[in-house]
Amino acid sequence: MSRPSHGYHDPRFEPVVDAFDKSLDAGPFGGASLAVYQDGDLVVDVWGGIADVTAGRPWSRDTMALAYSCTKSIATIVVLHLVDQGRIDLDTTVGTYWPEFDANGKQDVTVRQVLAHRAGVPVVDAPLTFDDVVDGEPVLRALEDQKPLWQPGTAHGYHAITLGTILGEVVRRATGSTMGAILRRELSEPLGLDLWIGLPEAEHSRVATVLPADPRDVPEQLREQLAVMLTDDTAIRAVTLNGAVPIPLVGVSMESAWNNARLWAAEVPAGNGIGTARSFAKLHAALVSEVDSGDGEPRGPLLRPDTLQDARRALSSGPQITGPQLPAPHTVWGTGFMTASQAHPLLGAGSFGHDGAAGGLCFADADARVGFAYLPSQFGSLPDQRSSDIVAALVESLG
Numbered sequence: 001m002s003r004p005s006h007g008y009h010d011p012r013f014e015p016v017v018d019a020f021d022k023s024l025d026a027g028p029f030g031g032a033s034l035a036v037y038q039d040g041d042l043v044v045d046v047w048g049g050i051a052d053v054t055a056g057r058p059w060s061r062d063t064m065a066l067a068y069s070c071t072k073s074i075a076t077i078v079v080l081h082l083v084d085q086g087r088i089d090l091d092t093t094v095g096t097y098w099p100e101f102d103a104n105g106k107q108d109v110t111v112r113q114v115l116a117h118r119a120g121v122p123v124v125d126a127p128l129t130f131d132d133v134v135d136g137e138p139v140l141r142a143l144e145d146q147k148p149l150w151q152p153g154t155a156h157g158y159h160a161i162t163l164g165t166i167l168g169e170v171v172r173r174a175t176g177s178t179m180g181a182i183l184r185r186e187l188s189e190p191l192g193l194d195l196w197i198g199l200p201e202a203e204h205s206r207v208a209t210v211l212p213a214d215p216r217d218v219p220e221q222l223r224e225q226l227a228v229m230l231t232d233d234t235a236i237r238a239v240t241l242n243g244a245v246p247i248p249l250v251g252v253s254m255e256s257a258w259n260n261a262r263l264w265a266a267e268v269p270a271g272n273g274i275g276t277a278r279s280f281a282k283l284h285a286a287l288v289s290e291v292d293s294g295d296g297e298p299r300g301p302l303l304r305p306d307t308l309q310d311a312r313r314a315l316s317s318g319p320q321i322t323g324p325q326l327p328a329p330h331t332v333w334g335t336g337f338m339t340a341s342q343a344h345p346l347l348g349a350g351s352f353g354h355d356g357a358a359g360g361l362c363f364a365d366a367d368a369r370v371g372f373a374y375l376p377s378q379f380g381s382l383p384d385q386r387s388s389d390i391v392a393a394l395v396e397s398l399g
Contacts, residue, residue, distance in 0.1 A: 007046035012397055016044055019393035023386040024048045030211045030378025031059035033277035037285035037371040045278055051208040064206045064274050065375035066258055068356035071273030075164055076336025078183050080311055084304050088174050097173040104147040113153050114166045115336035116315040120148025122159040123237045128244040130257055134266045139165050149322060156316035160239040164270025180267045192294030193283060195275035198267040207274060210258050210358060212248030213379035234322040248379060277373040284353060284364035285371025311335040312352050361387040368398055
């Protein structure tokens with residue numbers, strides 16, 4: 001049975017909403033939201049499905065979703081905002097801000113190398129618990145003690161959670177405030193956004209429950225490929241911090257720590273950004289155009305053109321040095337942002353942002369002056385085409 005969306009869209013973007021409605025049917029137990037800005041105007045703002053299956057709570061206009069690694073794009077924007085203010089230097093070592101990080105061969109790691117997944121510390125060897133991750137300090141101590149898995153700067157491997165932990169401590173040492181506090185005070189509140197890293201308890205009732213993918217939607221051939229790839233467990237250790245924060249991955253586990261409100265309230269700047277799709281899209285739109293701040297004053301673009309252009313420059317591409325050796329095409333990263341590539345064409349060469357584990361995607365496009373966010377609550381089948389189909393429809397609508 002078809003599950004139509006609710007909300008608003010400019011008629012020019014009817015194909016986008018049609019593709020979104022099909023995505024709702026692909027995950028019948030969850031829900032999703034989608035927002036698109038063009039030239040600072042909200043042209044698509046739709047939602048549908050169920051936010052909480054247990055309670056029977058439908059997805060509403062103000063439902064917020066956990067963004068997983070789409071959060072990396074938000075963390076990158078915060079860091080680049082501080083770069084523009086002269087409070088952080090991308091090409092200075094992490095140890096300049098956080099001296100204890102220099103131990104065990106990490107003294108030459110730069111902030112930019114962390115953002116480009118080239119720091120050599122995608123995992124930690126120390127055993128960690130869920131309580132350790134929520135507390136934060138044990139993870140910092142583990143990173144201080146960790147030896148790089150490769151010579152920093154010479155290769156790349158996805159720093160699924162450690163990227164955010166390192167950047168968060170750099171921001172705290174450089175400014176005296178946490179990344180979540182900077183995000184709220186200097187970006188979310190001035191732009192009128194429902195967007196947090198470290199969600200206040202008063203907002204928890206609005207968060208959608210994350211659901212695993214239906215294992216029946218994974219073809220047997222793909223299951224066999226996953227089994228082979230997972231013989232190297234580095235990638236799983238990276239996305240779960242050695243199992244401390246399980247994530248529902250077909251072929252690995254149906255368990256998840258990400259519906260725990262204690263994790264929502266903590267700051268995990270690589271993965272626990274929470275907000276509405278409208279807010280994620282608006283923040284990205286504000287990188288490439290002016291947007292209405294809600295107080296009558298237009299704001300944007302948020303970053304200096306040279307800062308943004310520098311961040312979009314490709315730094316990491318091709319096979320990763322650790323984890324499963326996936327076939328081409330491969331993801332390409334600049335300084336924090338995932339950039340347009342054969343693996344992720346997005347709207348074209350002007351696009352940059354990040355995707356997320358549950359199938360979400362947020363990005364900006366400098367050429368089309370677009371801000372985009374798609375946030376589903378249920379992991380998709382494999383391969384997951386939901387966001388790709390929506391972006392393809394957006395390309396069609398933009399002509």
